Amino acid sequence: xxxxxxxxxxxxxxxxxxxxxxxxxxxxxxxxxxxxxxxxxxxxxxxxxxxxxxxxxxxxxxxxxxxxxxxxxxxxxxxxxxxxxxxxxxxxxxxxxxxxxxxxxxxxxxxxxxxxxxxxxxxxxxxxxxxxxxxxxxxxxxxxxxx
Numbered sequence: 001x002x003x004x005x006x007x008x009x010x011x012x013x014x015x016x017x018x019x020x021x022x023x024x025x026x027x028x029x030x031x032x033x034x035x036x037x038x039x040x041x042x043x044x045x046x047x048x049x050x051x052x053x054x055x056x057x058x059x060x061x062x063x064x065x066x067x068x069x070x071x072x073x074x075x076x077x078x079x080x081x082x083x084x085x086x087x088x089x090x091x092x093x094x095x096x097x098x099x100x101x102x103x104x105x106x107x108x109x110x111x112x113x114x115x116x117x118x119x120x121x122x123x124x125x126x127x128x129x130x131x132x133x134x135x136x137x138x139x140x141x142x143x144x145x146x147x
Contacts, residue, residue, distance in 0.1 A: 008100075015082055015105055019044045024079040028069050032085055032092040033057070039065060041072050049076060057091060062098045084109050 019025050022044040031038045035057055041050040049072050055061035069081055082105045085092045092108070099106045 011105060012107060015080075015107075019082065026069060026073045026076070026078045026081045028065075028081060028083045030065075030083060030085045030095070032088045032095065034089075034091050037061070037065075037095065041069060043076070043078065057095065059098070062095060066099075066102065066104075081105065082107065 015025075019027070025044045026041060026049070027044055028039055028041050036054050037057060039050070039053040039055065040048070041053070042048045050068065053065065053068055055064045069083075072078075073081055083099055084107050085096055086109045096106050096108070
């Protein structure tokens with residue numbers, strides 16, 4: 001593991017320990033697809049702020065996501081943002097790499113965790129905040145394999 005990966009891993013562990021019940025985080029959950037991604041935004045204490053944001057899988061779309069997340073963060077006086085991506089094929093890699101290059105916190109959400117959430121019919125927001133980030137048994141990773 002190189003220094004950059006180690007730093008991201010440490011940041012992930014810190015986020016994971018801070019996020020539950022925090023009033024300082026904007027949590028952005030992204031369902032990744034080939035052409036268009038779907039995002040939702042909320043606080044770690046369960047308040048939904050943006051139920052649906054659809055953006056293209058290109059640089060313009062990524063800019064739209066970042067602009068909207070910064071606006072929501074500012075409007076709600078939040079200090080930190082974490083992006084959770086459900087990887088689909090390789091479609092998550094360009095978005096994840098862009099977010100990391102922009103200095104954002106990114107976590108991947110495993111397919112097993114997504115499948116378990118669907119069985120319980122949980123909402124994407126509840127899933128990200130209460131099932132993925134704070135639990136030890138879920139293998140959320142803090143790095144994206146850069147192409």
